[in-house]
Amino acid sequence: MSDLLEVRDLSVRFDAGRASLFAPRRWLEAVRGVSFGIDRGKALGIVGESGSGKTTTAMAAIRLTQAAAGRVLLEGEDLLTLDEAAMRARRKDVQLIFQDPYSSLNPRSRVRDILREPLDLMEVGTRASREERVRELIDLVGLRVDQLPLFPHQFSGGQRQRISIARALATAPKLLVCDEPVSALDVAIQAQILNLLLRLKEELDLGYLFISHDLGVVRYLCDEVAVMYLGRIVEIGPRAQVFESPRHPYTRTLLAAVPSLKRRKSSGFKRPAAIEGDPPSPINPPKGCAFARRCPHAKDICLSIDPALEPRAGGRVACHFPVS
Amino acid sequence: MDESAQSPAAEAWIAFCHNIPALAGLLILLGIVALTLYGTLFYAGDAYEIVWAPHEKPLTESDFPLGTDYLGRDIVAGLIAGGGPTLAVGLCAALLTMVIGIAFGALAGYYGGWVDIVLMRITEFFQVLPALLFAMVLVTLFSPSLVTIAIAIGVVSWPQTARLTRAEFLKIKELEYVTAARAIGTRDRRIIWKVILPNAAPPLIVSATLTVGVAILFEAGISFLGLGDPNTMSWGLMIGMNREYILDAWWPVTFPGLAIFLTVFSVSLLGDGINDAFNPRLRER
Amino acid sequence: MSGSYLIKRLLWGVLLMAGVVVLNFLLIRLAPGDAALVIAGEMGGASEEMLASIRKEYGLDRPLMVQLGLYLADMARLDFGQSFYFNQPVTGLIAQRVGATILLVIVAQLLAIFIGVVLGVLAARNPGGPMSAFVSVFATIGYAVPVFWTGIMLIILFASVLPIFPVEGMQSVKLREAGIIVKSLDILHHLVLPAFTLAVIYLAQYARLSRASMLEVLGSDYIRTARAKGASEASVLFKHALRNAALPILTVAGLQFGNLISGALLVETVFNWPGMGRLAFDSILRRDHPTILGVLFFSAAMVVVANLLTDLAYRFADPRLRGRT
C-alpha cells in the first residue's frame, strides 16, 4: 500500500463508433485493469510506445479522462467517487505538466496571471500573499521576477516548460503528473529541465507520475518503473530491477531498441532481441497476451490466456514464461 | 528575444497599422459612416421629395451634383439618407449572426457528443434553406421593417459562424493550456468564455467583419426586390426603383450600387487586414 | 464506398426536407394576416360567406396540426396544392421553371470553379507575384459587388454599347420553331450574361480559396517528397498538389450551393430569366402560400441533393474517407 497514490484496476475505454450502420458499437480499450502505487516523494515512471495507454492512464488517474472502472485512492480517498465540488477542491493536490511547451500556456495571459490563476481559483491566502507566492514560484523554477509581466511567446521552449512547472506547483501539490515533459526539448535543454525536476522532487517531497517514451529519461529520474503495452502494465518494479534484469520479453526488446553510446558500428554490433511488426489495435484487443504475436518465446497458452501481473523477484511481471 | 511586454492583441494592432490597404479600408468606411450620419449637416436636401425634373444628368446642375432619378428626386440626398438604414441593418444582422453562431458553435465544439450532434444538425438544417429566399419570406410574413430585415438576415446567416466557431473550439479545447485549466478545477463556463473564446477571437473577428459585408449585400438585395420597408430610403431600394429606366438613365442605379460596393469593399479590406494582423504565419520568420 | 453511409445520408436528407416543410408551414400559418383574405383579395373582394367557403375549400378552418398533417401527406405525393394567385397546381408551375434555374446555377457554378481554380493555381505558383496580387484584389472586389447591380451594369453595357449578347429572357421569339441545335445554341447565347453575372462572386471566392489551399499543399511534406524523387514542376503542381488542394474547394462548392440559388433569384429577376426566382418573387408579394412553400421546398431539395453529391464526390476524391460511416 503506497501512502500517496494507489491506483487499482483502472480501465478506460473510448467509443470507437461503428464499422457500419448496423454493426455493433466498437470500443477502444485504452487502459485495461491497471494497478500501481506511488509513495510520497517518489517517482513512478510509466514507459511504453504510442498507443500503450500511458498518457490515458495518467489522465484517468487524476480524473481528466473518465475512467470506465477502477479506484484511484489519493491518501486513501477515492477520487473517482468524489462529487464535482469536492474534486475541484482536491485538485490542488494533484497537478500536471505537459509535453508541448508551446500549447501548454495560454498565449493571451501574462506569466503573472498564469501563475496566479490556480491560487485565485483555489482561493489560497490573501491577494498580497498570492502575489508573494507568484514571486516565490518564478524564483523556484529559475526564472526572474522581472519576467512576470511577459507573455508566453516571449520565452524559449525550456523557459516555457519552467513556467509550466511553476504553474503546476502553485497550489503546493503532493503529486505531479508529468506527461512527456522533456520530449519536445533539445537534449541540452532537456538536461536542464530534468535536473530541475529532480531538485524539486527532493526539496518539496513531491510524488511524480512520470510518463515518457524515453527510457533513459525515466531511468534518470524515477524510483520505480512500469512498462505498458496495449493498455496493460506488463512489468513493474524498482528502477534497478527493470533496467538491469528485465523479466518481460517486451521490456527486453524495448531496452535493446534504445540507441546506445556503447554500441558501435565500428565494432559491428548486431541488435539482439529485435521484434517485427507493430502493436495490435486497441480496438477489440486480441485474446491472450497482447504481446504474444510478436514475442519470440510465445507458446500456445500465451495466445489464449492473458497472464496476470504476478510478483517476481522484487517486481511484478505479467508473463507466462518470464525471462530470468 | 523581445523583452518588451506586448500582448498578442497589441502586436496585432501594430501589424494592422502597418497594413496600408487595411487602413485605407478603415478610412473609407469611417468616411461613409460619417457621411450617412452627418451628411445632412452640410448637404441640405430631402431624399423623398421631388425637387427637379426627372433624369437630370449628373454634373449638369450644381444643386444636384449626381443628378435626379425617374421621379426627379435628388440622388445625393438619397445616398445620404439611404446609407444609414443599410449600415444599421448590416451591423445589427451581423451582431445577431455572431451571437447565435458563437453560442451554437461554442457549445457544440466544447461539449461534443450528443450536444454537438443536435446543435450541428440544427445548423445543417438552416444551411439547407436558401438564405435570401428564406429571408424574403420572413420579411414579407412579418411586416417589412428594418428590424424584421435585420432579424431575418441574422437568422439565415448564423450557420457559417457556428461552423467556424465550432472548428476553432474543437482545435483549441485539445490544447494543453485548456487541460491545464481543467486540472486546476476551472469550471466549464469559465473555460468556454474566458479561456477558449478569447483565443478563438481572431478568426471570429474577421468573420464578423465579413458578415457585416454579407448582411449589407443581403439588405440591398431585399430592398432591391422591393420587399423592404417602402417608406425608408435605402441604396438597394434606389436601384430597384430605377431599374425600369436603366437604358434611359444609367446614373440613378450606378451611384447607389457604387456606394454599396465601396462600403462592402472597405469592410472586406478591413477584415483582410485584421486577418493578416492576427495571422502569425505572416508575421513570424 | 460504404452502402450504409449512403443510406444514412439519404435518410438524413429526407428528414431535412421534412423539417423544411414543417418549419415553413408553421411560419406561414403563424404569421400575422389571414390567408383567406389574401385569396379573396385576388378574387376581387369578399363577403363573410365567401371567406368562410374559401376557408373550407383550402382547409384553413381545420386545426393547425391537422392542416400540417394533411399538408405533409400531400407533400409526400409531391402535391403542393393549388396556387392562390396563378390558380394552377404548384407542382406544374415549378416544373415549368425549375429546369431554367438548374441550368443557370450549374453553369455558373462550373464556370466559377473552373476559372477560379485556374486563377488560384497560377497565383499560388508565385505567392508574391502579380498574379497573386490580382487574385487578391479581384476576390475582394468580386465579394463586394452586389450581384444584381453587376447584372444591371452588364445590361447597360451590352444593350447599348456592345450588343453581342441578349440581355433578357432565355429564348428568342423568332427561333421558337427552330431545330433543337439552334434552340440550344440560342439558350446558351442567352445564358452568357446571367451565368457570368452569377459566377463572378463565386469565381472570386474560389480563386482566393484555391490560392490559399494550393499554397498550403505546396508547403506540405509530400510535395517535398515528390520533388525529391525528381518529379517535374508541372507534375508537382497538377498531379500531386491539385488533387489535394481540390478537397477544400469541393467542400466550399457544396456549401455555396444554397447561396448560389439565392443569387440566382436576383439574377433571374434582373435578366428576366424564366426560372423559379420570378415565381418566388411573385408568390411572396401575393402571399401565395402554396407556391411559396413549393418554391422553398424545391430550392431546399436542390441544396440537399447538391450537398449529397458533394459529399459523395468528396469521399471519392479523398481515400482517407472511403469506407467510413
Next chain:
Amino acid sequence: MSRILEIDDLAVDFDTRFGRVRALDGVSVGLEAGETLGLVGESGCGKSITALAVMGLVPTPPGRIGAGSIRFCGEELIKAPKSRLRNLRGAEIAMIFQEPMSSLNPVFTVEDQIVEAIMLHRPIEYDAARREAVALLERVGIPEAAQRARDYPHQLSGGMRQRVMIAMAVSCRPRVLIADEPTTALDVTVQAQIFDLLGEIQHEFGVAIILITHDMGVISEMADRVAVMYAGRIIEEAGADDVLDHPQHPYTRGLIACIPTLEDDASLREIPGVVPPLHALGRGCAFADRCAYMDARCRRERPALAPTGHHANACLAVAEGRL
C-alpha cells in the same frame, strides 16, 4: 575509397523578418562511397538545410544559396540547370524525411508513388515497374506486399510508411541516400527496425548515407563518421569513435554528457543557456556565451574548422590548449 559528394564552403541565406540571416555558414564536408556520415546537432543548427541544399530543394524564396559548391562525382550542382538536378534527384541522390505520416501523398496508392519514382528515371514499362515496386516493398519488409501496394498511405502504420519511403528512395539504386531524422516520429522498437533495415539496405545496395539526427546513440550505432553542427556551422568532424570517446569541442562534450543513458549513473551535465538566434550572432564563436572555456578572443574571432590529425574542430580553446 572515393569521395562521391563534396560540399565546400557552403552558405545558405534566409530572408526573415529580422532581415537576411545566414542559416548555413562555411560548411565543408565530404561523403565517401558506401559510408554513413552522421550530421548531428540541435534543432535549428542547419543540418536539414544542408540536406536540402544537396537535393537542390532549399525553398526559394525565402532561402538562397549564398556561396560555396556542392559536387556530386565531380559535377557541380550549385549552378547546374534545374532539369539536370531533377534527373539526379531520386535517381542518384534520394532522400527520406522525418514525418512518414505526411511525407507520402494521401490521395495516391503506395504502389503509384513508387512506380512514379521508378518511371521518372528509368526506361521501363508500367507493368514491369509495378512488379518491381512490389518486389521493393517485399525487400523493405512489408508483409503481404502485393496487397499492401494497393493501400493508401493512411492505411499503413508509421513504421510501414517509412519503409515505403525507403523503398521509394532506393528504387533507382541511388548512390547517396539522405535520411533526415527518419525515426524521430516513430516508436523506439520501430526505430530499431528502421535502422536495422537501413543498415541492410546500405550493405546490399552499397549506398552512401547521410544520416541526420539529434541522437548521439543513433550516431554511435549507425555512423562511420560524424560532423557536429552548431548555429549553422560544423564545429567538429571525425570518425564516430573519435567523436564519441574523445570529443574535443566543448559543445560536443556537453552534448554527450547531457544525455540520460541506460548505462551511466552520473548526474546529467547541463549546457547552460540556449542556442542564440541566427539573427543575433555576433562576430565571435556562436557557442561562446554557453562555454566554460570562453575568453576574450572567443568573442572577437570565429574559429575555423581546424584539423588536428583526422579529427577536426572549430575551437580556439582547443587550439590554444586551454581545455
